[in-house]
Amino acid sequence: MAPKVKSYMFELNHFQKMNSTAARRRRKVLTIEDITRAQQRDDGEKLPAHNQNHHQSPAATTMKSSRPTTEVIPRARHQPQQLCLICFQKPKMPESEHQQVIDDLIKERQLIQSSASRFIKFVKNLNNTNNIRNLSTRLADFRPVLDKFNKVQFEIDLKSNEEDEALRDAFESEYYDAIARAEEILEHGTMQSSSNATDIKLPTINLPNFNGSYTDWSPFYESFRSLIHENNNLEKIQKLHYLRSCLGAEARRTIDTLAVSADSYDTAWRLLKERYQNKRLIVQHHIHGLFNLPQITKPSPSSLRDLTDKLNAHLESLKSQNLEVEKWDAMIIYLIASKFDTQTKGEWETKLTSNELPSLQDMKSFLIQKCQTLESIEFATSSTPQCVHPTKPKPTEAPKRFNTASSLCIKCKESHFLHQCPEFLQLNPNARYDDVRNFKLCVNCLKRGHDAKACQSRACKTCGKRHHTTLHFPKRETASGSNIEEFPDNKQLESQNICETFFRETHERTPKGRFVVKLPFKNNPPSVGPTRPMAIKQFKRLETRFAANEQLHLEYDNFLKEYLQLKHMEIVGSDELFTSAAYYLPHHPIIKQSSFTTKTRVVFNASFKAGGGELSLNDNLFTGPNLQKDIFSLLLKCRVHKILLSADITKMFRQILVHPQDRDYLRIVYRDNPNTSIKTYRLKTVTYGLNCAPFLAMLCLHELAHQFANSKPRACDAIANAFYMDDLLIGANSIEEASILRDDLINILAQGGLELCKWASNCVAVLPQSNRGGNATTVSKDVFKTVKAYVALFVCLAMKAIHLELVGDYTAESFKNCLKRMMARRGIVGNLYSDNGTNFVRTDRELKETNISWHFIPPHSPHMGGIWEAGVKSCKHHFKRIVGNALLRYEELYTLLTLIESCLNSRPITPMSNDPHDLEALTPGHFLIGAPLTAPLEPNLED
Structure with a gap:
């Protein structure tokens, strides 16, 4: 068996024992002494001591044949001095002995882990002073545990080729956490023991309550964190109970799903912080609170101090969010002054003796002085003794009640009705x-x-x-039409003259000729109230509609993206977001399938009110006079010419710009994706939905006509008198005249940034080469009319037979004729039962002379007419299955009802007989014709 080869790389500068994480990850970086000791354990004998002088130049060393051969190769001089040691080892010991050594090392590692676990458990369960004193001793004994663990783990790594990095990381993490926690307990325990040395009994500190308001989150967070969260003497389960007791219903819903256990505290605290520790929302709520400070109707110490306290609370909270509120003095002073009553506002203006801007501190000093003055007056009034003189009893009189709140004038805010x-x-x-x-x-x-x-x-x-x-409106005396000799001219109202004068004095033209107009406000600035929250709420309802209709969402999004691309709309910066001089327009789609250009349009609702008596944007605008010509007269004037021309101005309203000062009253909220934040946009053009939009658009056309009246009178007359909103309808007597008129109209309107499109004419030669409209279609009126009909159902209570009659309408006359038709074929009835419909009641009055008794069930009790209600259900079932959505003629419908009647009268009314010779069930048809009405004809068997 060939010996295995292992390669070890080490640095001369790192011969110390490597306990750091970075060094452990380089598991093959070893010292020569480590390798030598490992070989000695394998061979059971000691090697000669290795040369410890690492600063000598490395050399190649040759050992005995039974030892590994070591070759030392130096690296480049400019790098840290490193050695490459290549060891050729002899075959390993037997597998059983090798495994026994590894098992012993693993047991030793387990003992070290058990010792560490006991210390960690001791630190977690620490709860009294005696244990804190023992902690320092235990901590000193615990510190060498990591070195022992690394040494044993290193031996295990040498014996086995498997890496166990996860075990090292887990042990190290628990080790350092336990050390840090123990040191923190020792530090805080010492401080607490010194602070508890005094015998003074301090008052109880009540825990703050939090009801879910973002404005209350910062005070609650700081108080609870210092009192409970960072108190190491409390268990986590105790902290959780304290936390739940401090939360209101709204905030508690955030953590209601968590189990009541010690492990849930950290999760609960984290969930609350994720929801409420939102700097953006906290700042928004405090700024909203500044804009909604209480209005002072009558100066009193309590109302002024309430205003001051709420102002200081909001400002301090904004300061805690690292906002430079010191630079907001001018805005804050304006907000506070707008909340003053007339008397207090006059005193404040009197106090300002120079033209310099006052500071917020000046305003606060004024409020404090005002409160002290009012308190002194109240105290002097209440402490003055009243001299009571006995008087004679007076006749009893109903007391007069005065309500100062109701006697405050809602229009001028003065003290009168x-x-x-x-x-x-x-x-x-x-x-x-x-x-x-x-x-x-x-x-x-x-x-x-x-x-x-x-x-x-x-x-x-x-x-x-x-x-x-x-x-009270004075009664107007009117004369009859025959006595009127002359129709007086209608004089324009004062508001209409104001609108025209306002337009001519304020409108501007851009270098490209486009009109820039101002909105004709009745009062400047207008009173519209806070509309942003309601606009966001309505937009979220619109998003729900988008989720159910993807096509509508796509067309809606494309429409608003076109607004941005054409620069008819711009995004509002975050520094301009919160201002009182703004109005948010709710918007919704209008779908017109017959439109040639845009099927879906966005319409803005300028009549939306914020509530609380506030006015809408349209309420604050002058509507202006109606400058449009009568459509009837326009059509008549066109019919006298041989050639007819019609056109349309492209996006007429959106070609007229609104002055930048008024654009904040045309804000909208929108986002194309529900997962992103809502953005605020500002419309830059005259908007659909403004009551003054038609007036402003027509005035711009009249201004263009007036500008070119001398050079092109025929075209200017058409602009002034031939437009119905954005639709042009003119005529001419020749092709040449029509062509000249067409070109003049295009050129004049182009000077104002307006473009004519959708040209149509009865003469193709006069149409321009571009911007043509679709060909007109011939429409014929449908001579047929769809009408509604009704079915009257009669049920014989004896044999359950059903009779159906077609009724033209719901009147008593129609039902009376229906009843006559039924009795003509079925016979006169003695008793009728029905609900108390008005047509039935009227018919009953007319049938008194015929001795027919009509019985009505109580109102709203259809269960008392179950027989005929079941018949109605069965009739509708067959009717819907056969007809569906089709429209039938009178004869077809009446025929269908008779067939349904035949089917219903052929249903069994009794169960089948047990007699084997009785092959049929009893039906209403047996009482009428002796057999079911739908029974087929039987063949004649006599032949």
């Missing part, structure tokens, strides 16, 4: 009624909480109807 408000009284009745409806007030008493039907206040003093006197 709405019907006493000067601003409210200056409005006309129409505007007053709009305000009452927007504020969601009762139209009878102008208060909240009920409607006019439930109002107990008096009615209008003028007309006596259920509305407030200030909302």
Whole structure:
């Protein structure tokens, strides 16, 4: 048997015993002494001592023939000095002796592991002071265990060729964990013993409660971590019970699925941190809290201190998240001042004597001084003794109740009722009624909480109807049409004039000619409230719809991606995300299968309200006058020409830009993948859904027509008077005239960034070479009409026979005729039973003279008419199987009902007889014709 060859590489600079992890991984890196000792154990005798002077130049050494031959080869000088030792070993000892040596080494390793396990268990179960004192002694004895383990494991590795790296890593990990835990216990145990030396009894520290709010997470986390989590004197099962007792219902649901055991504590703590230790959400909730600080309606110490305390709490929490809130003074001051009542706001403005920006500390000092002043006034008022003089008893009178909250005017925030408000009284009745409806007030008493039907206040003093006197509309006297000699011109309302003036003063043009317009707000800035949470909620409902319809999701996503590609929409940066001057538009798809261009369009809902009495974006915008021409007059004007032209402006609304100052009121939320975060976008163009969008678009067309009125009057007249929204409908008397008109329209609209498409005409020669529309189709009106019909079912309670009649409608007249047809063929009945339908009740009144008794079952009790309900079920079963979704003529339907009637009257009404000569079951048909109605004809056997 040829001897095995092993190659060992070692460095002269690393002759010390290698206990590090990196060295152990190089299992073949050995010293000469290690190899020599291994060979001595194999041979049972000692080798001569190896030359220990490693600094001498290496040389080749030749040993006896019974020893391995060793050859030392030097490496390059510039590298660390290394030696390559090649050993030719003799054959191994017998397999049984070799295995016995390995087994002994494994037993020795197990003893070392058992010793380490006892120490680790002792450290884990440490719970009193005496054990802590013994820990230092045990720790000193435990430290050499790793060296012993490495030595034995090294011997095992030499004897066997198998590597056991996992065992080394596991033992080392437990070893160092135990050392670290023991040293930590010794350190904390010493500190605790010194801190417990005092005999002063400290007050009990109550554990904080956490109900699942992100704003409360940071205080809870810091308190619980310092009191419970880092307390080494508590077992993990105790920490888990403390943790569960501190959590509210919302937060406890996060860890309810975990078992109540010591091993579950670390998992529970980790789950809570993963859910609530979210810096982004914590910051968002605190910023939301800043924007929703309580509104002060009447100055009082409690309301001002509540405002100050909540402000400080949010700011300190934001500071703990490493945000530079010191630079937010201007924004915070504006937010706080917006929460002041009129009196406090006036005092604050009076205090500011310069044009410099005040600091937040100035605002806090003002609030503290204001609180102290109000507290002093309250104390002086309450401590002043009241002189009570006896008075004569007065007649009993119903006490008058005053509610300061309700007496605060909802329009101007002053201390009076709405019907006493000067601003409210200056409005006309129409505007007053709009305000009452927007504020969601009762139209009878102008208060909240009920409607006019439930109002107990008096009615209008003028007309006596259920509305407030200030909302009374004066009666208008109208003349009949025959007395009107002249129709007066309708004068434009003031708001319409305001809209046109506003457009002409504020609109701009880009270098490419596109229009840039501002939104015509009634009040600037508008009051819209926080709409982002509700917009996100509606978008998530839309995502549920997308999950059920992949095609809709794809078309919707392509539509919004086109918005981005055309730069009609832009993403909002994170630094601009939280601002009060923003409105989020919910959006939804509109599907129009007949469209030639876009089957699915996204429509934005600008009428969405945030709730709490806030107004929508459309409520804050002027609608503007209707500048569109009547469609009837447009069609008539076109019919007088020989040649007709029609076209459409491509994306008309989206070609008109909105001024950057107003784009934050056109925000939307969207994401193309439910697994990603929701992004915020800002629309840059006039949007579908704005009530002022048609007005702004038509004004842009009129502006273009006015600009080129002198040079191209015919085309400008068509732009001003021949457009119905974005559809153009014009005519001409010759091909040349139509071609010139077409080219002029294209050139003028191109100056405003507008493009005409979908051209169509009755003359192909005048159509442009591109942007043509589809050919018109001939549509004929369907002369047939689909109507609904009904079936009346009659059941004979004696023989269970069924009679079906076709009824044209649900009126009493139709049913009366139906009943007459039935009795004409089946005979007059004495008693009728049915539910209490209105047509049945009316028919019963007309049949009183015929001595027919009609019996009605109680309302909402169909179980009392089980006989005919079962017949209805059987009739519908056959009807659906035969007809399905087909439409039948009257004769076909009536024929089908008679066939179903025949089938139902051929069903057995009794079980089969035991008589072998009785071959048929009894059916209703036996009472009618002596056999089932569906029975085939029997052949004549007489012949």
